[in-house]
Amino acid sequence: MTTTNLDALDKAILAALLADGRQSQVDLAERVPLSPTAIARRIRALEERGVISGYQARINRTSLGLTMMAVVQISLKSQSEDLLAAFEKAAAAAPSITSCHMMSGEDDYIITVLAHDLEDFERIHKEQLSRLPGVARLRSSFVLREVVSRPLPLASLAR
Template structure:
């Protein structure tokens, strides 16, 4: 789906505040609210917008510790990867998991209350995952950047829209 400068502006605004009203969004991008609603629906139907979610302050839920866990499996066979991935889906403390290139097979992001809670998670969830040979954990000291979308995406779209005209 090709998008133009207006679609890019709508997407940029929605990544900042997905609850923005159609009227405010229309004002910000310079269209009528009807036109914005039509474009937003097309972006959703075209798969560019996968959904909307609330950004929660997880510290208020007691999850103050972010742990980055690098995991190496005992094998990189298809069976080992599938078994690990099926298992990690059932870990309630894991919020993200990436299959990696390089020396680690996976990087997993875990949220915990504190170091003691992470010890429990390590013992009862992570170390029990199928085919795990090694776990290496690092504790995040402070979050510096947390973006759903890099701002450069919208700049590229706007530049591309200008070139196509």
């Protein structure tokens, strides 16, 4: 699905929802020149087409004491399909992993982990990361400061 399948009204609805996903259809209708009923119909169509894949609250992780974010580069012992599938299944089940991306290049995966502190990260490293199937090497870097975090750049809707 590309943005060429979206008209200007769909893009306006998506931009408004990215800015505030809790807006009512009445509020959206004030920003997008459509009736609340037409807004609801378009949102439902965007959901059915898979353009909108879900909704979630953005929670301030530090308010929950998760003050440490680590980016972990992982190399596996091999790239067999069975090992990749086992790794991905285990990574998806690991409660401290917030994202996991298969990569090209030197590392096979890059994951993001949230922890309360260095001691908590050490526990996660021992109990979760080092037990992932097929891990040959783990390299961790700690995020000093988050500069940008957005679900989708608004510019992607302009294309």
